[in-house]
Amino acid sequence: GAGVSQTPSNKVTEKGKYVELRCDPISGHTALYWYRQSLGQGPEFLIYFQGTGAADDSGLPNDRFFAVRPEGSVSTLKIQRTERGDSAVYLCASSLSAWNEQFFGPGTRLTVL
Amino acid sequence: SQQGEEDPQALSIQEGENATMNCSYKTSINNLQWYRQNSGRGLVHLILIRSNEREKHSGRLRVTLDTSKKSSSLLITASRAADTASYFCARKQTGANNLFFGTGTRLTVIP
Numbered sequence: 641g642a643g644v645s646q647t648p649s650n651k652v653t654e655k656g657k658y659v660e661l662r663c664d665p666i667s668g669h670t671a672l673y674w675y676r677q678s679l680g681q682g683p684e685f686l687i688y689f690q691g692t693g694a695a696d697d698s699g700l701p702n703d704r705f706f707a708v709r710p711e712g713s714v715s716t717l718k719i720q721r722t723e724r725g726d727s728a729v730y731l732c733a734s735s736l737s738a739w740n741e742q743f744f745g746p747g748t749r750l751t752v753l
Numbered sequence: 754s755q756q757g758e759e760d761p762q763a764l765s766i767q768e769g770e771n772a773t774m775n776c777s778y779k780t781s782i783n784n785l786q787w788y789r790q791n792s793g794r795g796l797v798h799l800i801l802i803r804s805n806e807r808e809k810h811s812g813r814l815r816v817t818l819d820t821s822k823k824s825s826s827l828l829i830t831a832s833r834a835a836d837t838a839s840y841f842c843a844r845k846q847t848g849a850n851n852l853f854f855g856t857g858t859r860l861t862v863i864p
Contacts, residue, residue, distance in 0.1 A: 671850075673851055675854075680856065681856055682854030682857055683841075684854070685851035685852070685853070688850045690850075696851065699851065729794065731795070731796070733796075738850050739783065739784075741798050742786070744795050744796040746795040747794050747795055
């Protein structure tokens with residue numbers, strides 16, 4: 641079956657702009673996660689959804705970051721007033737539940753100029 | 754913050770040799786998952802081992818878990834050039850919803 645998909649694969653924006661990153665999880669997966677990975681580092685947790693609700697947003701770095709999952713499937717990560725330090729690969733993962741394997745999408749490489 | 758370490762940070766071996774990567778962590782876990790990543794993009798799930806398991810196999814992969822030492826190892830037997838990638842262990846810590854990743858081991862298999 642289809643895996644986790646993310647769009648766009650690359651996004652270049654200017655400092656101060658607003659961006660939206662989209663994640664399509666595996667069908668039937670109720671748990672969805674966003675991570676951010678900087679060069680040479682492992683992924684760092686941002687936010688976790690169980691169904692439609694954000695069950696844990698403790699990893700969001702500040703209030704410029706927000707994510708939604710209105711129908712319990714597709715999720716959008718929104719970043720306002722982007723800064724150069726936001727440049728990273730943003731990874732989405734989904735799993736059947738919080739206790740199962742997490743399957744990752746290919747990521748969106750965000751570059752803030 | 755990320756807790757735990759992968760060791761070594763980089764490993765270079767000849768094709769056909771075995772590769773062993775280690776992972777240590779500091780807090781109690783529900784499970785530990787190993788991933789492979791090529792070219793800094795999507796992570797491929799390899800094996801999940803639960804806290805009550807000691808060893809799991811999948812093809813040429815063997816994962817062990819020692820909860821008393823808070824460590825895990827990934828063994829890749831009969832390595833191939835295509836195994837060249839970064840390998841991460843990710844901990845599902847007790848009480849947490851997400852995975853905690855280390856900085857990974859960069860494996861290079863020389864043909």
